[in-house]
Amino acid sequence: MAKAQRANRMWRNMNAKIAAVPMILTTLVVFVGGTAWTVLYSFTDSKLLPRERWVGFDQYERLWSNSRWLTSIENLMVYGVLSLIFTISIGFLLAVAMDQKIRFEDSFRTIMLYPFALSFIVTGLVWQWILNPEFGIQSIVRGLGWESFTFNPLNNPDLVLYGLLIAGLWQGTGFVMCLMLAGLRGIDEDIWKAARVDGIPTWKTYLLIILPMMRPVFITTLVIVAAGIIKLYDLVVAQTSGGPGTASQVPAMYVYDYMFQAQNLGQGFAASSMMLLSVLIVLIPWAYLEFGGKKHG
Template sequence: MAEPARVPRQHRPARLRMAALALIPAWIVVIAAYIGTMVWTMVISFTSSKLLPVYNFVGLEQYTRLFASDRWQVSVWHLLVFGVLFIVICLVVGFLLAVALDQKVRFENTFRTIFLYPYAMSFIVTGLIWQWLMNPTLGIQNTMRGLGWESFTFDWAVNSRLAVFALVIAAIWQASGLVMALMLAGLRGVDSELWKAAKIDRIPTWRVYVSIILPILTPTITTATVLLSIAVIKVYDLVVALTNGGPGTSSEMPAKFVMDNLGTRQNIGLATAASTVMLITVICVISPWLYQTYFRRQSRRPA
């Protein structure tokens, strides 16, 4: 095959300038729509805004009210419980599914599609599906009792002690397919010579996965963890569709706290303070990954 034509060195600066000019509209959108709105949100969080934004600055008063709010504290606790269970179980389930599919099973493409299909749905659809499944009068509980198992209960979505775990189940069902796809891609990139060497040395399969494969998959695991963490912080539509934050506040989440104060409670200042805290949390989650993925790699490149 003929090699692609190379651009002469003297023409490269001109091409780079043209590319930079072509990106100007995109940069304007990024600066105005993303960075601009983030800065505006932070500014409003230091004001006494209620129904409409005003620029009566009150310092950290909204943040003081926020962290003193019982509802906010409950929502943060629920987020921690939901986040830890969701991320850990998704990683484990996704890895196990990837290992199973990596054994060259029959109908691999079919299974892969089935496992990944829930991720193609929105969280609203996922929430509605699991709301029906966990409905005591319509879902799994009613079906099992109709089959004669009268003591069977599966009413987690309306049980104040189990509502958060209902969100965990629904979220895992949707997102574990994404983790499976990422892990499977990582497993397919492992050198087959490693497996041959392990068989020659008679190393148990589980030990190969724990001591060799998982360290190799560290970048993939990190990427999956970051994606899942961002989904945890901004979870809103699943909560609204499945439990609506209830019963009571038993499944309240920070994102719903923000939207409720923006809308029904008409307290923009408090809502923007909460969203600013969430933004800082996202930055704290993403920063180590960005450093590891981009800046540290660039610093290792030879000059």
């Protein structure tokens, strides 16, 4: 009886299942297959062309003793944590400000979202100019009369990450704001009315009632922002090309440079497998939170 029921479910909705076959195949062959192939070849000493000469964990040992890779990981962590905190909190605050039934909301929303329409390459170049001491902020402030003003983050190894962060925030917060705004608009008007009747102050309503209700929006935002951070590449290439020195290197640049410039595919594969691992660390808890609970419900 149970068997027949399961077979029945298999055949239900056949049209949809057949329609999904091409996408399933693409996923299996291109994504899963490509990923498996990359991980497999990270255990070889492949140079310019892949070859099957197994070297065990040699590539990983070299990777984790390479100072540029270690700097990249450290940079990514600092950038990642700061970027997560600031994009989400600024995005939420902007969304709350937008939600106050202000005038010209549409125009403000468009302005805020515009940076997101620009590619990271354009963003990086724009901010490279703005932060350049000879053309940007420093020269403008000096031109206003403050002669000793120095603001040159992109050429200072200690500050360069913050230079990247400013550009990243400028580009990303508008998008987060829109997600949050959609979340806020999804909250039932009756909840607001009930809170007002009970005399709860607005800030408390946001913090204690609305925020917990927006959990799905926050989780989605978190995953989108986190995935964007791990694959951070084009912004750095355009803005600093990893400099000064190796101060703003990120893992994705290491992968590219070693695969193609150093013609050492094995090393590049090892690095990209480590990146995959970090993506999984972000994704698995999310998938668990999003889909794990629903089985019972």
